[in-house]
Amino acid sequence: MHRYKKAFAEEISKILKCDMDQLNSMIKVPESDRGDLSIPCFPFAKEMKQSPAKIAADTALAISKNPIFEKVTAEGPYINATISSCHIIENIINEIRAAGDKFATSQKGAGKSVVLDFSSPNIAKPLGFHHLRSTMIGNSLALIHEAMGYDVTRINFLGDWGKTFGLLAEVFNRKGDKTRLENEGISYLLELYIEANKLKESDPDFDDAARLMFKKQEDGDESAMELWQLIRDISLNEFKLIYKRLNVDFDFYEGESFYRNGMDEIIEEIDKSAGTRIDQGALVVDMPYSDGEPPMMLKKSDGATLYATRDIAAAKDRWNRFHFEKALYVVGSEQKRHFTQLKQALGAMGNSWEDKIHHVTFGRIHGMSTRKGNVVFLNEVLDEAVSRVFEKMSEDSSRTSIDIEKVSKEVGIGGIVFGDLKNLRISDYNFDWNEVLNTKGFTGIGVQYAHARCCSILNKGGGAPQIGNVDFSLLTAPEEIALVKDIARIPGAVEEAEKELEPSKLARALYEVAKTWNRYQQTGNSDKSLRIIAEDINLKDARLALVDAVRISLKKGLELLGVTAPDAM
Ligand code: ARG
Secondary structure, eight states: OHHHHHHHHHHHHHHSOOOHHHHHHHOBOOOGGGOSEEEEOHHHHHHHTSOHHHHHHHHHHHHTTSTTEEEEEEETTEEEEEEOHHHHHHHHHHHHHHHGGGTTOOSTTTTOEEEEEOOOOBTTSOOBTTHHHHHHHHHHHHHHHHHTTOEEEEEOOOBOOSHHHHHHHHHHHHHOOHHHHHHHTHHHHHHHHHHHHHHHHHOHHHHHHHHHHHHHHHTTOHHHHHHHHHHHHHHHHHHHHHHHHHTOOOSBOOOGGGGGGGHHHHHHHHHHTTOEEEETTEEEEOSOOOTTOOOOEEEOTTSOBOHHHHHHHHHHHHHHHHOOSEEEEEOOGGGHHHHHHHHHHHHHTTOGGGGGEEEEOOOOEESOOBTTBSSOBHHHHHHHHHHHHHHHHHHOGGGTTSOHHHHHHHHHHHHHHHHHHTSOTTSOEEOOHHHHTOSSSSSHHHHHHHHHHHHHHHHHTTSOOOTTOOOGGGOOOHHHHHHHHHHHTHHHHHHHHHHHTOTHHHHHHHHHHHHHHHHHHHHHHHOGGGOSSOSSHHHHHHHHHHHHHHHHHHHHHHHHHTOOOOSOO
């Protein structure tokens, strides 16, 4: 739009003596039935000794000769101009193609830092399907902020410290098998975990022993720490395999244990600033609480520190290191109170930056079961998605030239991820295999498929023409204009997603492009004059340039959601 505004101002300045800056500030975007650009003429009346309406009429007539404008009219004292759609089309398509994989990126966040705390599972248990949400919403928000020029730091705040690991170590020391631990990894840890919880119920001594064990860990006892380290390593290795499948990366795995040695210091600091008090034997933050609200606990009566204590220490540390513009914690809504209290406590300690902390909550996933049964591990869901796609693709013999194994991974996992991100973040959603893996509709596969079609048509047509060599006045079909308008909306959707911390905005915009693209294709199937690979070479080039722009925008959009777009499927 900027370019047209400039052209409009230039035309006007030729006739009405006025400087460009002033004109630029006077030109507005009117309601759409009055064109694309509008300027009032009263300010010129005095000097020109003419009525504003007369000035508008004369000027409009003169400007209407410029082919950039489809229509320039005077409406009372206003000049209204409509930009020719051919020029808009040309501009948008050329801009997208020139940007390539930089499309929809900007420097709006340059120089500002964003810290994202996401995924952050507890160790010693396999990742469950529900971990998908924090992991992929966080990943997409990281990618979107990066695309807008922010300096992004990804932190995985593992739940790797606390009494649970005392329980686990105690049960391992009593009946554990090191060989099994090394061979079976996290599934054996889960077995031990279940066993520990049973013992906690049945053996009254066990709980005390576990507490002692955690105390040993907190005191840095060598053998206790060695076992803890082994449990952590096994868990983290397993997590990393899944993150790799999902194409998710972290700058730091700084879990709760990272702050274990700073507990006395942070408690002292809280005590000196906000204040602390004893509540039913526990040490809590002294700040206003509402009626019946459990206070924020820093230390239990046995002296053990807690999740909240470590989160306060972590927030301070992150502020000192990154001076963030935003610190985003992508964590389920069940921790709402925790984060409200975290912010309140930081505020009570005198940290004015607490308002830069945002708890990015999300709803639950319902209705999930896999072929294997009810305990739903993330890895198994991904396996099943990939194998379902693989089976489907293998049935189709026309796919011989495709690397089905690779593509079914991209499509299966992409389908699950998109199926998650397309929902409004705070809503619960229902998982349905048929919906996730449907090639039609608001699905990842649907969008991936639209992208692959673009690639195959470009291939068939001998590739896209060079930028600048295209006659865009040939693109006149309503389907073509609609498609251009849809792809032009993607950068705005990325910005909205960033502002509202809502990747679904982008998912929705991509779906609109895919939908319009499908309509264009279908019309082309029945109406020969709309075939993309037209006989007329200029027409073919104009259409292939459009297809190329659609391809680029779908690929980039999916990439910002953390979904790979295969070229063929
Ligand atoms: N480990 C926690 C859990 O699984 C989530 C941690 C979220 N991040 C944080 N800084 N509190 O519930």
